[in-house]
Each structure stands twice: as C-alpha cells, then as structure tokens.
Amino acid sequence: MIKACVIGWPISHSRSPLIHGYWLRQLGIDGSYTRQPVEPASLSKFINELGTAGYAGCNVTIPHKEAVFELVAGADASTERLGAVNTVYLRDGKVLGTNTDGEGFINSLRQGAPDLKLANQRAVILGAGGASLAVVNAILEQGVTEVAVANRTREKAEMLRHRFGSRVTPIDWVETADQLGECCLLVNTTSLGMKGQPALELDLSRLGKHAVVTDIVYTPLRTRLLEDAAARGNRVVEGLGMLLHQAVRGFSLWFGVTPQVTEELYELVARDIDPDFRR
Numbered sequence: 398m399i400k401a402c403v404i405g406w407p408i409s410h411s412r413s414p415l416i417h418g419y420w421l422r423q424l425g426i427d428g429s430y431t432r433q434p435v436e437p438a439s440l441s442k443f444i445n446e447l448g449t450a451g452y453a454g455c456n457v458t459i460p461h462k463e464a465v466f467e468l469v470a471g472a473d474a475s476t477e478r479l480g481a482v483n484t485v486y487l488r489d490g491k492v493l494g495t496n497t498d499g500e501g502f503i504n505s506l507r508q509g510a511p512d513l514k515l516a517n518q519r520a521v522i523l524g525a526g527g528a529s530l531a532v533v534n535a536i537l538e539q540g541v542t543e544v545a546v547a548n549r550t551r552e553k554a555e556m557l558r559h560r561f562g563s564r565v566t567p568i569d570w571v572e573t574a575d576q577l578g579e580c581c582l583l584v585n586t587t588s589l590g591m592k593g594q595p596a597l598e599l600d601l602s603r604l605g606k607h608a609v610v611t612d613i614v615y616t617p618l619r620t621r622l623l624e625d626a627a628a629r630g631n632r633v634v635e636g637l638g639m640l641l642h643q644a645v646r647g648f649s650l651w652f653g654v655t656p657q658v659t660e661e662l663y664e665l666v667a668r669d670i671d672p673d674f675r676r
C-alpha cells in the first residue's frame with residue numbers, strides 16, 4: 398500500500414484527505430492519504446524520516462511551507478524562486494520538494510475562463526502574503542507585461558518586486574479601485590472575505606467588462622467580490638478550483654497516476670464546505 402499525508406500545525410481543517418481519498422477510490426489504487434499533525438519542533442525529524450515511516454511523500458501546509466523548503470534535498474527552479482514547498486516526494490532515496498500552488502491557480506483559471514489571454518496583458522493582485530507569492534510567480538510565467546500588487550502593508554508588495562523584478566508594480570491599497578482599468582485579471586489573495594474575516598470592500602466600477610475576477614478564498618465558495626463582479630457581468634472563477642488543481646501533481650508523484658479534477662470532485666468538496674451547495 399502506498400502512503401501519503403498532509404502535514405501542518407494544526408491540520409484538522411485540511412480538506413486534502415477528501416480530495417486524495419476520492420481519487421484513490423475512483424482509480425482503485427491501494428493507497429492511503431491521512432492528516433498528520435506535526436509541530437514545528439518535530440518537523441525536521443518528520444521530513445528526514447518520511448521514507449523510513451513508509452510515506453511516498455506529503456503535502457505541506459501552514460505554518461511549514463518555508464521551513465520544509467530549507468529541509469528538502471532539492472527543488473525545481475520555480476520552487477526555488479518561491480522559497481516555499483507544498484509537496485514533498487521521494488526520488489532515489491532523496492527527499493525533494495516542489496510547489497504546485499501556482500499551477501493549481503493557473504489550471505483552475507484555464508478551466509473557468511478558457512479563452513483568457515494573459516500574455517502581454519496587465520493583472521491586478523490584492524495581497525502579498527504566502528499565497529500571493531505563488532500566484533504572482535505563476536502569472537508572470539504566463540508572460541504578462543505587468544502585475545500590479547496592492548497590499549495593506551506596502552513593504553510586502555515592494556518585496557515582491559525585489560523578488561520577481563520590474564514587471565511587478567506595488568500600488569497603494571487605498572488606490573486599488575483607481576488601478577482596475579485596463580486589467581484583464583483581478584485576483585484576491587488576501588484573507589479578506591473569508592468566513593470569520595472582515596469583508597473585502599472594493600469599488601469595481603472602473604473594471605473593464607471583459608476582465609476575469611477570481612478569489613483564492615473558497616470559504617464561502619462564492620465570496621462577495623465574486624458576487625459583485627458577476628452581478629456587473631464579469632466572468633468569475635471560484636477559489637476552490639485552485640485547491641483541487643494544486644493537488645493533481647502530488648497525487649501523480651506519489652501514486653503514479655495523473656488524476657482528473659471532475660465536476661463530481663468539485664461537488665464533493667463544495668458540499669463539505671457548504672452542505673446546501675447546488676450547481
């Protein structure tokens with residue numbers, strides 16, 4: 398039996414077992430995927446002994462993504478740029494790390510807005526935290542000319558420019574609404590709008606009608622930003638898609654089969670978030 402898990406501290410909230418458990422059943426694979434609470438003091442021991450404990454690999458979530466990057470024996474170039482790992486796997490006895498958040502974001506966007514062209518366009522990103530890093534990196538890899546980043550703490554947006562270069566333009570949080578013209582994509586990567594957090598208040602009146610709006614917050618499944626954008630006719634992509642798509646490569650690395658993000662999987666996880674969910 399092939400074993401994988403998700404580690405974090407705490408970890409009880411993670412929906413990854415629901416996703417990987419669905420694929421294991423659907424594909425008839427003799428495998429398991431469990432939640433493992435790992436406190437920071439035990440992290441290096443857990444990663445070093447992953448293979449001995451019988452795991453093919455693991456997902457990594459808050460607060461361990463940066464620490465695990467430092468612990469793995471190697472990572473690909475895109476993950477090196479981020480300095481954060483969300484997927485660990487074993488190859489030739491070595492513990493390797495990668496980050497699938499960016500491709501999860503892009504593949505979800507491609508599924509929800511297939512004709513969106515990012516090359517030579519401008520995107521506006523709200524937030525400059527851990528998730529923003531992966532999203533900004535992924536959008537830059539798609540060939541945009543500019544990623545304007547608005548963050549409450551402006552220095553963190555400035556840090557993204559230092560990290561990724563001059564195509565990242567920090568903008569003032571209070572000026573976000575004025576910066577929405579001529580962008581093809583607006584993304585919320587802040588925790589605003591998440592259940593239990595303050596609302597995201599943003600005037601969308603300057604946003605072009607063809608712009609796509611997406612929110613990586615997925616509790617609720619449709620945030621107010623998405624409701625507001627949809628009400629004025631913009632195309633919207635929900636954040637749950639990113640969570641599902643980021644899981645694909647890890648599953649393939651551990652269990653040897655590339656799974657599909659199906660409508661059935663979306664509904665399974667959506668109903669776990671909101672029992673009243675209906676398409």
Ligand SMILES: NC(=O)c1ccc[n+]([C@@H]2O[C@H](COP(=O)([O-])OP(=O)(O)OC[C@H]3O[C@@H](n4cnc5c(N)ncnc54)[C@H](OP(=O)(O)O)[C@@H]3O)[C@@H](O)[C@H]2O)c1
Nearest residue numbers: 524525526527528529549550586587588591613636639640
């Ligand atoms: N869909 C997915 O697969 C996926 C993946 C990862 C994360 N997420 C979601 O993305 C969100 C952010 O996660 P993260 O890991 O990036 O968190 P993080 O590193 O803690 O960053 C939080 C971000 O939200 C901003 N923020 C928080 N409170 C704010 C407020 N009151 N006003 C204005 N800005 C505020 C922070 O701004 P400051 O820098 O000024 O503090 C920062 O930019 C969470 O809701 C998480 O669940 C979704």
